[in-house]
Amino acid sequence: xxxxxxxxxxxxxxxxxxxxxxxxxxxxxxxxxxxxxxxxxxxxxxxxxxxxxxxxxxxxxxxxxxxxxxxxxxxxxxxxxxxxxxxxxxxxxxxxxxxxxxxxxxxxxxxxxxxxxxxxxxxxxxxxxxxxxxxxxxxxxxxxxxxxxxxxxxxxxxxxxxxxxxxxxxxxxxxxxxxxxxxxxxxxxxxxxxxxxxxxxxxxxxxxxxxxxxxxxxxxxxxxxxxxxxxxxxxxxxxxxxxxxxxxxxxxxxxxxxxxxxxxxxxxxxxxxxxxxxxxxxxxxxxxxxxxxxxxxxxxxxxxxxxxxxxxxxxxxxxxxxxxxxxxxxxxxxxxxxxxxxxxxxxxxxxxxxxxxxxxxxxxxxxxxxxxxxxxxxxxxxxxxxxxxxxxxxxxxxxxxxxxxxxxxxxxxxxxxxxxxxxxxxxxxxxxxxxxxxxxxxxx
Numbered sequence: 001x002x003x004x005x006x007x008x009x010x011x012x013x014x015x016x017x018x019x020x021x022x023x024x025x026x027x028x029x030x031x032x033x034x035x036x037x038x039x040x041x042x043x044x045x046x047x048x049x050x051x052x053x054x055x056x057x058x059x060x061x062x063x064x065x066x067x068x069x070x071x072x073x074x075x076x077x078x079x080x081x082x083x084x085x086x087x088x089x090x091x092x093x094x095x096x097x098x099x100x101x102x103x104x105x106x107x108x109x110x111x112x113x114x115x116x117x118x119x120x121x122x123x124x125x126x127x128x129x130x131x132x133x134x135x136x137x138x139x140x141x142x143x144x145x146x147x148x149x150x151x152x153x154x155x156x157x158x159x160x161x162x163x164x165x166x167x168x169x170x171x172x173x174x175x176x177x178x179x180x181x182x183x184x185x186x187x188x189x190x191x192x193x194x195x196x197x198x199x200x201x202x203x204x205x206x207x208x209x210x211x212x213x214x215x216x217x218x219x220x221x222x223x224x225x226x227x228x229x230x231x232x233x234x235x236x237x238x239x240x241x242x243x244x245x246x247x248x249x250x251x252x253x254x255x256x257x258x259x260x261x262x263x264x265x266x267x268x269x270x271x272x273x274x275x276x277x278x279x280x281x282x283x284x285x286x287x288x289x290x291x292x293x294x295x296x297x298x299x300x301x302x303x304x305x306x307x308x309x310x311x312x313x314x315x316x317x318x319x320x321x322x323x324x325x326x327x328x329x330x331x332x333x334x335x336x337x338x339x340x341x342x343x344x345x346x347x348x349x350x351x352x353x354x355x356x357x358x359x360x361x362x363x364x365x366x367x368x369x370x371x372x373x374x375x376x377x378x379x380x381x382x383x384x385x386x387x388x389x390x391x392x393x394x395x396x397x398x399x400x401x402x403x404x405x406x407x408x409x410x411x412x413x414x415x416x417x418x419x420x421x422x423x424x425x426x427x428x429x430x431x432x433x434x435x436x437x438x439x440x441x442x443x444x
Contacts, residue, residue, distance in 0.1 A: 012072050015052055016041060021072045026065040028058040038062070051417075101125070162293055173272050177265055185257050192250060199247065274436035278322045278333040278422045284312045284354070285320040289426075295323070296436070301429035316356035318427055325350055325419030332391045333422060333434055337371075337384075340430040344370040347392055347399050348423035349416050360425065367412040368423055369401050378410040385409075387435070392420060 014021050016037035023035040029050045033041075041051045048057045091099055091111035099109040104123040115124065279295040287307045290299040298320055307313065314320065322333075335345055344360040346368025358364035360377075369388070370377045378401070387404035399420075401409040414420070426432055 012068070012075055020076055021065075021068060024065040024068045024072065025062040026068075027055075027062050029053050029055040032065050032068055035064075165293075169272070170269075173269065174265070177268065181257065181261075185252070188252060192252065195247070196250060199250075270439055275439050276333075276434055277331065277437045278324070278434055280424070280434070281312070281321050281323040281421075283310060284314060286314045286318045288318050289320055291320070292433075297431050297433040298424055298426065299431045300426050312354065314354045316354065317358065317425060319344075319423065319425040321348060321424075322422030325421045326392060326394050327417075327419050328394045330391065330393045330395070332389060333437075334387055334389045335424070336387050336433040336435055338386075338430050338433070340371075340426055340428040340432055341374075342372050342426060342428045343432060344368045344423070344425040345388055345390060345432075346401070346412070346423050347390070347414075347420040350419045350421060352423075360423075362412070362414065365416070366423055367399050367414055367420075368425075369410050370425075376409075390422065392422075394420070 012020055014024070014034045014037055015031070016033055019034075021032065021034055024032045025035050025038060026032050027038075027050050029052075031050050031052050033051065038051070042048050042060075048060055049055060050057065091109075091114060099111055101110055101112075101115065101124040102108075103110050103114075103119050104125060106119065106122065110119055110124075115122075274294075276294070276296050280291050280298060282291055282295065285291055285298070285307075287304045288300060288302065290302045290305075291297065292299070300318060309315070312321075337343065344366075346360065346366060348367075349365035352358060352365040358366060360366045360368040360370055371385075374384075385403040388409070389402040389404075389406070391400045391402070393399070397415060398411055398413050400411045403409055424432055
């Protein structure tokens with residue numbers, strides 16, 4: 001929510017957009033939503049159900065919740081009036097109170113009744129000093145934004161460099177593959193050309209022999225030597241001289257060189273271009289973690305990098321998230337642990353705390369297993385595992401962990417509705433690496 005809400009305002013908040021209801025409609029399960037929020041939610045699904053309890057809606061056109069609509073309009077009106085009173089120095093909550101102090105904890109002006117009420121145990125300062133602090137904070141935020149923009153400019157060229165390097169690898173592979181296939185074509189041409197030349201030489205000898213015989217026959221016919229003709233017919237079988245023909249396979253095998261050429265080259269490229277079902281998100285990585293160029297490996301223990309302090313980045317713990325979040329379907333990834341002695345691997349919700357340390361437990365939005373110097377979170381065994389496979393089933397609301405022998409280590413259930421991201425944490429000096437997935441091509 002954009003601002004701090006009163007208990008009444010929280011009851012008048014749409015569970016989808018987290019704002020005061022706008023044209024609220026009522027479902028048969030008694031849950032209410034903004035009409036636009038509900039329509040948007042249903043637009044993305046085939047099933048018309050409640051976004052909160054998943055109960056099937058009784059109607060595709062739910063009725064307007066008139067009482068709730070009137071209450072929301074009243075609160076919005078009071079908000080506007082309160083803002084107007086605040087601009088005049090009057091407390092919007094306690095109408096008779098004058099705004100006299102600045103609450104440092106909540107960053108807002110308060111009256112003496114506020115101090116005795118909801119703001120007990122808070123720190124206060126004078127209004128003028130509070131205004132200066134607010135302006136200072138605003139300017140600092142703007143300065144940080146400018147610095148981040150500068151970092152973005154540098155990051156642009158770094159990403160551009162890596163893109164060029166990756167494409168150069170592909171170009172190099174394709175050039176070598178082209179050269180190899182041209183060489184194979186040339187080799188076949190030379191081999192078949194040699195056989196064809198041998199065939200031509202043999203045919204030329206036969207032609208020369210046949211020419212001699214024709215001359216002999218001409219001479220015999222001219223002399224009308226009948227005994228010669230009878231003798232020639234008895235000793236020379238002209239029918240043995242067959243018509244010249246090409247041997248089977250004498251031509252270039254065009255189909256072998258051109259058939260499914262692009263597909264066969266792509267098949268060979270799979271080894272050069274591994275597919276990772278999960279890749280790491282550099283924008284969320286703690287500054288002490290270094291990520292590999294293909295974003296599949298996190299390397300801890302290096303010098304802390306000067307990275308932008310963006311909202312997505314972990315600063316409270318040495319962690320990083322996967323680049324893609326999931327809300328439906330089944331997803332799986334394998335992590336190679338190597339010699340790493342301290343790690344936590346699992347999933348975390350999108351809103352997980354990133355600026356402070358959060359234990360790897362469901363209460364903090366993290367569902368993970370851990371290994372810390374011989375002790376595991378799934379049993380009392382002290383046997384190191386080499387790999388761990390994480391399987392996230394969003395439909396069944398479960399995340400399951402397997403070792404490198406496919407033995408189940410643990411199963412954790414969750415009930416959150418927001419996106420879940422792959423989660424990686426380590427304080428060891430050894431790397432964690434996501435292994436590539438097998439790509440299966442089904443031919444129809």
